[in-house]
Amino acid sequence: MEQMLSAVRGHSGVLELAPQAGSEHPEVSWGDFFFYYAPDGEVPRNRQPFATITTKDYPDDSASQLDAPGRWRLNLHVGPKIFTDLVGYPPASIDTTALDYSAEDTFLPHPLYGAYGWIAVVNPGPATTTRALDALREAHLADQRRVERRRS
Numbered sequence: 430m431e432q433m434l435s436a437v438r439g440h441s442g443v444l445e446l447a448p449q450a451g452s453e454h455p456e457v458s459w460g461d462f463f464f465y466y467a468p469d470g471e472v473p474r475n476r477q478p479f480a481t482i483t484t485k486d487y488p489d490d491s492a493s494q495l496d497a498p499g500r501w502r503l504n505l506h507v508g509p510k511i512f513t514d515l516v517g518y519p520p521a522s523i524d525t526t527a528l529d530y531s532a533e534d535t536f537l538p539h540p541l542y543g544a545y546g547w548i549a550v551v552n553p554g555p556a557t558t559t560r561a562l563d564a565l566r567e568a569h570l571a572d573q574r575r576v577e578r579r580r581s
Contacts, residue, residue, distance in 0.1 A: 430482060430501055433553065434462065436562050437480055440569045442468035446478075460484045466572040479572035480505050480565060492530035492540045493551050503553055503561060504539055505568045508546040512538070515564065520544050536560070 437443060444467035448454035462482040465473050481504045486496045493502050513519045515536040523538045530540045534554035539547035553561045 432558065433482060433503055433561070433565065437464050437565055437569070440566065442466050442573060443569065444470060444472060446472055457487055464569075466569060466576050476575075477506065479568045490541055493549065494531040495551070500533075500552060503550045503565075504542075504547055505549075505561075505564050506542075506545070506547050506572070507564050507568050508571060511564055511567060512543075512546050512548055515548050515560065520546050 438445060444465045446454075446463040446465070448458040448461065450456075450459050452459070461484055463478040464480040465476075465478050467473055483490075483493075483495060483502045483504060486494070494500060495502055507515070509520055516538060520538065520543055523543050525540075528537060530537060530549070531551065533552040534556045535550065536557060537549050537551075538544070539549040543549075548564070550557050550561055
């Protein structure tokens with residue numbers, strides 16, 4: 430996880446939201462990481478992060494079995510083209526009945542947001558780390574372009 434955290438923190442204009450116990454953020458989010466392109470340092474109120482790291486199951490998102498020790502998941506909004514490159518089919522073709530969302534070191538559609546161009550990797554390892562780092566950079570650049578386009 431440290432390699433992914435270090436990589437995303439190294440991109441320009443990244444704002445990291447890492448809710449901790451006792452913070453004003455919902456308890457379910459404590460210990461997770463949310464990344465936005467926000468060079469002004471303000472958490473955006475009108476859009477989702479471009480990447481997250483999830484360290485546990487959520488009430489509506491438990492298919493990755495993140496409550497087991499040592500498990501975490503990288504989630505990236507990559508859009509339809511990169512999604513297709515990584516998982517082998519477009520977001521519109523997801524067959525949730527044929528997927529094992531708990532598989533490690535494998536690019537998968539995000540269990541909830543795959544249809545919107547989100548991919549997920551549980552415990553990235555030798556098979557996915559290099560490409561995940563590339564996809565992380567691409568997700569950051571795409572978010573930066575969206576923000577800059579809205580400003581102009």
